[in-house]
Amino acid sequence: MNSYKPTYRTNSILLILFFIVFAANFATAQTSQQRLKIADNNKKTALANFRSNLVSEYALERTQLQEAAKLNNWKIKETLANGKKIELQGIGADGSPLYYETYADEAGLVSRASTLNTDGLMGLDLDGNGMNVGVWDAGIALQNHVEYTSRIAVGDENAEVDTHATHVTGSIISTGLKKDARGVANMANVISHDWTRDKIEVTEAAADGLLLSNHSYGIKADRVPDWYFGAYTKVAQDWDKIMYNAPYYLMVTAAGNAQKSSDNDTPIYGKTADGFDVLLGFTISKNNITVAGANSKIDNNGNLKSAEVSAYSSFGPVDDGRIKPDLAGNGGTVLSTDAASNTSYDTSSGTSMATPGVTGSLLLLQQYHEELYGEYMKAATLKGLALHTADDIDAEGPDYKMGWGIMNSKTAAELLNNKDFTSHVAEESLENGASFSFEVTAEGNEPLIASISWTDVQSSFVNTGELNNTTAALVNDLDIRITQNGKTFLPWKLNPAQASSAATRGDNKVDPFERVEIANASGSYTITVTHKGDLINDMQDFSLIVSGVAMTSCSIQAPEVALDAAETSSVELTWDATEDALYEIQYKEVHQQEWTTEYISINTFSWKALLLDQTYSFRLRTFCSQNIASEFSEVATFTFNGEETELETLNALSADSQIPFNVYPNPAVDEIQLNVKTSDTAVYRIMSTSGVELKMDAATNSRINVSDLPSGLYVLQIQDFDVNKSTKFYKY
Known part of the structure; x- marks a missing residue:
């Protein structure tokens, strides 16, 4: 090779x-030139042809739906007793009616996106300003709500205003006039659509450079036969095709709220009451991010104190054993905008509410990457970054309840900032029959973690009615290995036949994301990426993400x-x-x-x-x-x-500078004290070890409050006229 x-x-x-x-000179807003650059990387002919096919299919399906609904006495649209709206969107391969429903039963704190915002812990001032995100939902958001009135564009002018869509939109972009309802990316723009022509409209938007879209809905679980659960169907295939042909576009979707619904009588693992194997529809796509709901406790410093999957959140696995859901976000009692009036608010729960928190966080990470490096990440890189840096919960490794864990925007942003110092992020390509190798040295004070992520070509296999068919949907099967002195470290994998068991390490043959972890890593290692069989289209782009290394x-x-x-x-x-x-x-x-x-x-x-x-x-x-x-x-x-x-010498400038400069107590808990005299014009700065300024104020008081800082090592600088002195301290 x-x-x-x-x-x-x-x-x-x-x-x-x-x-x-x-x-x-780099602008953080997504400019028309950047959208054109993204569009130039799309497979334009394939997208145009696919859109044309979708339009033809849609026209035929609408006719068939009307006829089938009339024949079977199906309602096209329905408002349930709990106020939830559902709508007939298709007919399955076996003739079953496929209804869309929103995944809410009645955001940004849990994902740690708030640490990236203006006045956040990291001092990055990221707010999504100028960035665009698509929202497809049961209807369109209330356009003139005071929280975002000038930052929403309606893509379906004749669509109905919908409460759920308004709530989701506010969770992403609300300004924060009501503080607790502030959106994750509170200065971003939303393009609002209803779900009727979602695939067609997303294909168009992705072709024009859309980076992200939010889909807090899916197929209603209690109206399909058991074989649908976990099955790779045409709808999953279609969405994978869109993302493969538009490599910068990423779909983010809710996992669903069917954990306790007992809708699947024959799950691939366990009993119905266990809650496994209730994912269906486009949640099962390979290339998207499927979001579970979590109940989490986050301290003021952005540290995850505890977390558990929400009682309603749908579990995997999918039938071929892929790790789904991918991530978890906060889905419990989220306050956001309401459609009752342009000043109204309401709370809601469900994976519908967890998803916009993740979508907004991903948007901020795209904004941050552009701010740092002048370009946006491919979707595989963004997805890989989120999965690589998620907070692992309970047992080591991923699971079929919350995937790789709770999204951690703070850790993801730090990894981007430390690129080429203690981390590595690269977009590569593997040719058919080739291998890729990369040598790294472990930093020694944290685990060595290496991940590969790729947007896989859509599978030619589509399940049309077989219960729990385990045929792998993965087409181009890449493999990552880490070796040192003849020892090989393997990636995580899960077994759908033992869905409640902890993850193991081995040859992962089903997931388009693989992650290898080495605790207590020391010395030099070789990361190798290879592939099995022949690669479709003779090559496969992939993203490599490495942390815990000295670059x-x-x-x-x-x-x-x-x-x-x-x-x-x-x-x-x-x-x-x-x-x-x-x-x-x-x-x-x-x-x-x-x-x-x-x-x-x-x-x-x-x-x-x-x-x-x-x-x-x-x-x-x-x-x-x-x-x-x-x-x-x-x-x-x-x-x-x-x-x-x-x-x-410095004492020629200031007699006080002869005094050794340090602080006490060190380590500190709530405050530090200076042991150096300063002038009335002296200024102190507290910096992270990566050079990010966190606090600055006059140094006229010898006591400095540090209670609001997370635990860790910091640099304190004192600038007094031309004297610039610094020392380090540790905060418990």
């Missing part, structure tokens, strides 16, 4: 420099500056070199307000055209990746005196 070993740090300094210099030997310790030489009008400043580093240098005449900034890849700087008896300041920091930098060095100051020039 051919083997491809990529070298990712080639020209990394130039790439880092490019992104640092031009990052300010560079670059040090983020603040450099120390030395004066190496001085001449008649210049000085040579030096510092210790670090491998794979880019240096940001800043310099100025001491009384100037603004620093001049440059980026260089060598550890010396020749400062020319200096004037005698003028005093100058210089500082620098080390970039080890695009987003990870050291603290700035202490300011090096000198009065230029030709060849006699020397760096001045």
Whole structure:
């Protein structure tokens, strides 16, 4: 087999420099140019042909529905006693009527999306501004609700306004005029449709660059025969085809609320009362994300304290044993917008409510990736990132109740930020008969986790009536392995015949996502991606996500500056070199307000055209990746005196700076105290170790409140005139 070993740090300094210099020019909104770029990556002919087929099928199905409904006395639309709306949407292969229903029985906190928002713990100010998301539902959302009135476009003008659609839409984009009803992506835009022509409209929108859509509905479980449960049917095949041909588009759907409904008398595992094997319809698609409902407790720092699957949330497995649902979100008593008036609100529960929380979180992660790297992720990367970073619940590994666990937007965002430092995210392609290998070094203080995710071609196999048929829907079967010194580490897998058993490690032959974990990893490992059989279309794109690795030997310790030489009008400043580093240098005449900034890849700087008896300041920091930098060095100051020039000691600037700078108590619980005197203009900053500024204020008070920070290691900086001092502390 051919083997491809990529070298990712080639020209990394130039790439880092490019992104640092031009990052300010990247817009976080999805622009028309970006939509065109996404559209250019779509299989346009295939999408156009498929849309044409869907339109023809839809016209024929509508005629057949009307005739069958009249013949069998089926109602086309119905409002049930509990107020829920259902609608006849198709006829199954066996002649069964297929009704759509919304998955609500009566969002962003549990997914940790709130840590990404403006004033969130991570200080990222992500709110979905300018981003677009599609919502398909029983009807359209109330367009003039005060929470989002200018940020909703209606795709089906003649559709009825629907309470459920309004609630779902608000869960994603409500501004937060009522604080507890704030949406996950509270400045994003929604395109609202009813569900009547969902596949046709999504095909059109995905072809035009839509990234995400929310579907909090599905086939009504109590009106289909048992073989539908877990079966890969034409509707799942159609949605997989849309996503395969539009590789940036991801469908997010609710798992359903049928756990306790006893609708499946012959589940693939256990008894009806166990609640397994009640997924059906497009929830079973391979390429989407299917969302379970969870009851969770999250502390103020975004840490998951406890979680359990909601009593209503539908369980997997699907018949071929794939891991479904994929993720879980908060579905319990969610306050959101209501359609009764443009100022009304209501609470609702169900996987319908869990799904928009996940959809909004995924939208923010797309916004963050574009902000960091100037482009959006493919759907396989986004899905893989969410599954890779989910909070595992109960037994180790995935399960058929909540998939890979509770979505954790905070961990996902941190992984993106640490790319090329302690994590790796790459979109690759595997050719038929080839293998892919990648060498990594474990960071040593957390598990080594490697995942592959791919958007698989739709299966040619469609179940038309066989109960619990275990034929795999997976077409292009990729495999990931990690090896070290002859030992092979395998991915997680589940067994549908033992659906309540814990996950095991082995050869996964059914899932288009595989994840390998190594606890207590140490040393070098080789990640290898291969495939079984022949690849359809002779290749398969995939995304590789790795965490818990040291991608560079670059040090983020603040450099120390030395004066190496001085001449008649210049000085040579030096510092210790670090491998794979880019240096940001800043310099100025001491009384100037603004620093001049440059980026260089060598550890010396020749400062020319200096004037005698003028005093100058210089500082620098080390970039080890695009987003990870050291603290700035202490300011090096000198009065230029030709060849006699020397760096001045800090006590020449401030007598107080002779005092060693640290904080106590360390570790801290609620507050830290400074043991250094400061002027009235001094400012403190608390930074994460990855360089994100979390707090800033005047340092005139020696006590600093840190009770609102999550547990972890932090950097405290004090800036007082030209003195810039820093220390680290740990917060319990």
